[in-house]
Amino acid sequence: MAVGTADYSIKNLNEKTNADIEGLLKKSKEELFNLRFQNATGQLDNSARLKAVRHDVARMYTVLRERELGISQEPESGKKTEEK
Secondary structure (H helix, E strand, O other), X not given: OOOOOHHHOHHHHHOOOHHHHHXXXXXXXXXXXXXXXXXXXXXXXXXXXXXXXXXXXXXXXXXXXXXXXXXXXXXXXXXXXXXX
């Protein structure tokens, strides 16, 4: 299985707007800071979570950069597009 949180998969991130992703990014960076702090003080129980959160942050940056370069498109805000 891939490293990271299932909620932050590429498929799920592509369905979110840039503002939503930036909010998730801020939340993940705060979690990463707290995990690093816990690791430094010896209170971290699950060290694999550090790697998972780092991968999630990188995935979010990748989706935002793809949109900036025009590789992928941001979905319309308020509506999810359905294909059929």
